[in-house]
Amino acid sequence: MDPNSASNNNSTGTVAPASNAMPCRTILASTIAKPYVQELADGLAVLGRQPKLVGFLANDDPAARMYADWSGKTCSEIGFDYELRVVDKDVLEEAIVDANEDDNVDGIMIYFPVFGGGQDQYLQQVLSKDKDVEGLSHLYVQNLYHNTRYLDPETKMQKSILPCTPLANVKILEYLGVYNPILPYGNRLFGRTITVVNRSEIVGRPLAALLANDGATVYSVDITGIQKFTRGEGIKLIKHHVAEVDLSLQEVAALSDVIITGVPSKQYKFPTEFIKEGAVCVNFSSEKNFNPEIKAKASLYVPSIGKVTIAMLLRNLLRLINNKQVRLSKTHV
Ligand SMILES: NC(=O)C1=CN([C@@H]2O[C@H](COP(=O)(O)OP(=O)(O)OC[C@H]3O[C@@H](n4cnc5c(N)ncnc54)[C@H](O)[C@@H]3O)[C@@H](O)[C@H]2O)C=CC1
Ligand SMILES: Nc1nc(=O)c2c([nH]1)NC[C@@H]1CN(c3ccc(C(=O)N[C@@H](CCC(=O)O)C(=O)O)cc3)C=[N+]21
Numbered sequence: 452m453d454p455n456s457a458s459n460n461n462s463t464g465t466v467a468p469a470s471n472a473m474p475c476r477t478i479l480a481s482t483i484a485k486p487y488v489q490e491l492a493d494g495l496a497v498l499g500r501q502p503k504l505v506g507f508l509a510n511d512d513p514a515a516r517m518y519a520d521w522s523g524k525t526c527s528e529i530g531f532d533y534e535l536r537v538v539d540k541d542v543l544e545e546a547i548v549d550a551n552e553d554d555n556v557d558g559i560m561i562y563f564p565v566f567g568g569g570q571d572q573y574l575q576q577v578l579s580k581d582k583d584v585e586g587l588s589h590l591y592v593q594n595l596y597h598n599t600r601y602l603d604p605e606t607k608m609q610k611s612i613l614p615c616t617p618l619a620n621v622k623i624l625e626y627l628g629v630y631n632p633i634l635p636y637g638n639r640l641f642g643r644t645i646t647v648v649n650r651s652e653i654v655g656r657p658l659a660a661l662l663a664n665d666g667a668t669v670y671s672v673d674i675t676g677i678q679k680f681t682r683g684e685g686i687k688l689i690k691h692h693v694a695e696v697d698l699s700l701q702e703v704a705a706l707s708d709v710i711i712t713g714v715p716s717k718q719y720k721f722p723t724e725f726i727k728e729g730a731v732c733v734n735f736s737s738e739k740n741f742n743p744e745i746k747a748k749a750s751l752y753v754p755s756i757g758k759v760t761i762a763m764l765l766r767n768l769l770r771l772i773n774n775k776q777v778r779l780s781k782t783h784v
Contacts, residue, residue, distance in 0.1 A: 475746040480758040483626045487762035491529050494769045501532040502557040502768055504584060505550050508535060509543045514737050515562040518757070525761045531768070540565055544577055551579040558584040558768040563653075572652070581775060584767045586612040587653055595657050598664045598690040602774065609774040612767050616735060617658035619759040620711060621665075627731055627751050629709055630665070640667035644706045648672045648721065649713030654735065658711070663691035670696070670703035677703060701725045709733070712740035723748055735760075 495501070504526055508519050519535055526533035538546045543565060550556045559582045563571050580588035594600070594611040602609040613621075624630055630639040645662050649655035650673035659671040663680035671678045671693075679696045696703075704710060704725035712721050713735045723744045726732065732749040734740045735756045745752055 473746045475749050475752055477746070477752050477754065478627065480623075480753065480756050483623055483753075484758040484762045487622070487759070487766060488529060491762065491765050491769070494766075495530045498769070498772065501530060502772060503532040503534065503555055504558040504560070504765075504768060505556050506533065506535050507543060507546060507550075507559070507561045508537045509540045509565050510562065512562075512564065515564075518737075519562050521757070522761050522764070525758070526765065529765065531765060543574065547574065547577050551577075551582060556582065557772055558582050560585050560764070580612075581771060583612065584615070584764050584771065585653075586614040586618070586767055588612075592652075592657060595664075596660050596690065608777045610770055612770060613661070613763075614653065614657050615763040615767055616654045616756075616760050617661050618763045619756050620658055620733065620735060621661060622759055622763065623733055623753055623756060624662075624709065624731075627753070629731055634666075637664075638666040640665040643667045643708050644670070645709040645711065646670045646672060646700075646703050646707040647711045647713070648740070649711075649736075650678070651713070654713055660691045670698070670707065672700060672703070712736060714738070714740050 506519055506522065508515060523533045523535055536546060536550075543561070547559065547561070550559050559578050561574055561578065563575075565571050565574060575587050576589060578588070580590055583591065586592075590602075591612045592614065594602075595613060595617075600611055601607045602611050624640075629643060631641070632639065634641055640662055643666070645667050647655055647659050647662070647669060650659070650671050655671060655673065659669045659678075659680040662669045663682050666682060669680040671680055677696050677698055677700070679694050680691050682691050701722075704722075705727055707727060707730060709731045710721065710726060711733045715736055715738065717738050719738070719740055720742050721740050723742050726745070726748045728748060729750040730748065731751045732741055732745055733753040733756065737755075737757075739754065741752070741754070
């Protein structure tokens with residue numbers, strides 16, 4: 452039996468290497484998600500009711516269907532009330548508006564792609580920001596890009612919502628020790644170099660900004676080229692800035708302590724030979740972007756992150772409920 456296979460888990464959910472094998476450890480998302488799942492269960496107990504999440508499916512994409520079924524199952528396991536609404540593309544906008552106005556619905560998500568491109572971004576903005584569990588509303592993304600942590604900066608009662616997949620990546624890097632807890636909060640990635648292969652508006656670009664805001668040097672790679680995200684010199688600037696760079700993937704990989712991939716293609720494989728010895732490698736794509744030989748190079752490898760993403764999605768849902776309670780209590784004083 453392959454000692455590195457995921458079926459050979461030990462109790463910590465990591466895979467124990469054979470004594471003479473590569474020192475690489477494969478870390479499963481379920482292990483990293485565990486404390487957050489507990490936090491969610493505790494949060495539900497305090498709340499004393501089952502929050503309702505509605506998911507809209509309006510496409511035939513098998514990946515979206517699978518994710519919808521699987522996220523529904525996870526919600527129910529933890530104790531959230533999940534309802535999948537399968538609707539036709541042409542009535543989706545009205546269906547979102549109905550859910551926005553329905554007091555029984557606490558959170559909403561739309562499984563993408565629906566139409567693809569700009570029309571999907573429009574639909575995402577139709578969704579009320581007060582029910583946006585994925586954190587993709589313009590205000591939340593703008594707060595992320597500007598490193599603004601609260602919706603009410605004066606009173607600091609309502610935390611802004613972070614996009615759940617970028618946030619899941621951050622929690623994974625915290626777990627893996629890439630964040631240095633000895634450094635002050637907000638600067639814990641200082642000195643780290645991270646490559647992110649994906650610059651979509653829903654994951655790669657906000658992720659690069661979030662990591663740069665925490666002090667990292669980030670190379671953001673997409674099919675059009677490579678950009679460098681930093682927070683500028685030392686700790687003077689409060690938010691990231693971006694520059695085009697004239698470096699190859701091989702060159703940025705050689706500089707990188709961490710490589711994060713999110714290419715939605717079966718064929719795509721990150722070239723193993725580019726990876727620095729002992730790098731930390733994380734894949735958030737639903738396809739495997741690293742070859743199995745990754746274990747000869749990486750120190751830590753996270754093959755998929757979905758379970759952590761869902762935990763962050765539900766954490767966002769509790770935060771939305773809390774923010775609403777804060778707003779209501781203000782109007783009743
Ligand atoms: N695990 C999770 O929680 C989540 C996983 N996903 C998965 O992540 C993947 C990406 O999703 P999206 O960002 O929405 O996709 P997208 O299609 O919007 O973006 C793909 C990105 O990859 C880049 N790319 C494609 N081919 C490349 C190549 N050969 N070299 C370098 N860059 C390349 C593109 O330029 C683009 O920036 C999908 O597989 C999706 O299912 C998405 C959301 C959550
Ligand atoms: N608004 C929106 N947000 C999304 O996040 C979104 C979407 N639409 N449309 C569809 C894609 C697909 N997607 C996946 C997430 C995790 C895994 C993943 O990590 N899956 C685990 C399986 C986990 C299990 O089954 O236990 C794995 O591959 O190992 C896969 C696919 C998110 N999507």
